[in-house]
Each structure stands twice: as structure tokens, then as C-alpha cells.
Amino acid sequence: MQGHASDLVAMDIGGTHARFALARFTADGGIELDEPVTLKTSDYVSLQTAWEEFERRVEGPVPRRASLALAAPIQGETVRLTNNSWVIHIGALDTQLGLEKVTVLNDFAAVAHAVARAPEDQFLHLTGPDKPLPENGTVSVIGPGTGLGVAQFYRVDGTYHVQASEGGHANFAPVDHIEDELMKRLRHLHRRVSVERVVSGPGIVGIYETLASLEHRSVEKLDDRTIWERGLDRSDMLAVNAIERFCMALGSASGDFALTHGASAVVMAGGLGYRIRHVLHYAGFGERFRFKGRYEPLMASIPVKFITHPQPGLFGAAAAFQREHLSEKA
Structure with missing residues (x-):
């Protein structure tokens, strides 16, 4: 058996986790997702072996x-994952996974599809004017995680077009003396310092160590997970300050992407963004977003929101399949 004609498997494959979920398209064009199966990519040597584990966990066809x-x-036909070792051969998915019809897209392009389709009640307001996403115009979509995801979509006349990007690999731009010191530190470690070296989950390590160095403090070597945990539970004030500094850098980067895209709104996504949503309100995120010289009035007019859908990558992957293969039925 091959499942109902309206069913598919949505996959969101990132640097740390691979998520799989059964999805269904309803008669009115809606999308329903089952509870996802989440696997650590480091536990599997390839997409094929992770897919086999997913199939073992699913009841029924x-x-x-x-x-x-x-x-x-x-x-092209070969995709090398940016932050894990998997290599995906798109042309071989039919034989490797036994698939008959496939859509393949960038993970943050999928999140952009989700943002474009989500109802207004699935957004939290972060900064700027508290108004809905524009019916016409460009929306930047940003998400710090294992790396920094960036995409955009353009709405016009009741439809939308998604544009993937690798904006997270643009150059990091320091704004003050602390970020100058952070840049110096990172230059000793990396041939080139991209914005995701700072504005991503692992980026908190460099921020934490730079702040310690500026205070002439000797601190134990910590991984990013520990720094995030200590900062969010406020058990380590240096980690608290590192998270606040992270939010400032995220505000600067988000404003840069909005300017580059000509955006009328910005939406943040991802688990890390959700964990720090309360910090963003007081840690200088909004001020840094607007801090663009002569363009401060323009930046102040742009709403910045967070999408609360629990699995925007999976939802967006299903939406992209629907648009590519079922547009006449959606």
C-alpha cells in the first residue's frame, strides 16, 4: 500500500536534527501535520538510514x-548539507527511498512558505508597529539555529513567490568596540567571519569568551548549550550578558537583511528565537534593528514578528510540494 493520494512525507533536514512528519492536504487546500519524528543527524550516516528509522516508527503505509x-x-543534482556530513543525491531519491514524486528546497525557503501561509494568530509581535504582514510587498524570514537561515518572499495580487538565500554567510559587521573585539577573536579562528559565526547557536561561545576577556576574567571552556542554559536560567551573569549581546547582533543583522531585501516586514523563526523571545524585548534587539543612520525612520516603520507554528519547516515543505504538484487542487 502507498497511502492516500493526498498524503506525503514532509522532511526538514538541518545541521543537528532531521524531522519527518506525515502530511495531508484537506479539501479546502489546508495542510495537516502528524506529530513529527525527530532524529539526530549525528546518529545516522545518511538520509537513507534515517528514512529507514522513520519508516520503522510509522504505523501503517x-x-x-x-x-x-x-x-x-x-x-544541481548533489546537495551537501552545510552543517552536517550528509550528501543528498536528488536524482537517486526515487530508488534510495522508493519515492514517486519529490519536491526539494532550501530549509529556510520552506520556512518562508510557512510564514506566507500562516494565519495572523500564529505570529508574536517583537518590535516596530504592531500590524499584520503586508498583503503586497516583501517579507524577510530569519532564523538563528545551528547556522543562520535567511530567505524572503514577495506577495502580490493574492499570491507569493519565495526566494531562498545564503544570507547567513554574508560578512559580519561590528557596530561597537565590543563587537570589534569579537571580530578580532573570531579572525584568529576563521579565515573569514560570516554573520552566522556570531548570530547562531554556536556563536554564543565567541561572544561569551570575548566578554570574559574584556573583563580580564578566566572562565572554564564551555560549549554553546551550557552557555545558553546558564544564561537563560540566569545562573551565570556573564552568560546572561552574552545572550543580551547576541540579541543586539541579531537585531543588527535582521535590520541589514530588511534593507537588502527591501522588506516591508521581518519574521523570525526557529526554536532558538522562541527561547529568547522575552529577552529580545529588552536586550537592544529593536534599537539595533532600527540603528541604520539616515534610514532609522524607515526601519521604525517595519513590523518584526515571530512565527509560533511548532514546525514551520515541515509545514512549509508540505506547502511547497502543494504549490509545485497540486496547485490546480490547492
């Missing part, structure tokens, strides 16, 4: 149609 959101540029 697994659909032979799938949509894959991958944390990498989608160019």
Missing part, C-alpha cells in the same frame, strides 16, 4: 511522495 527541506543551497 508510508506515502511514496515527499518534500525535503534541506539546510544547504539547492543547486
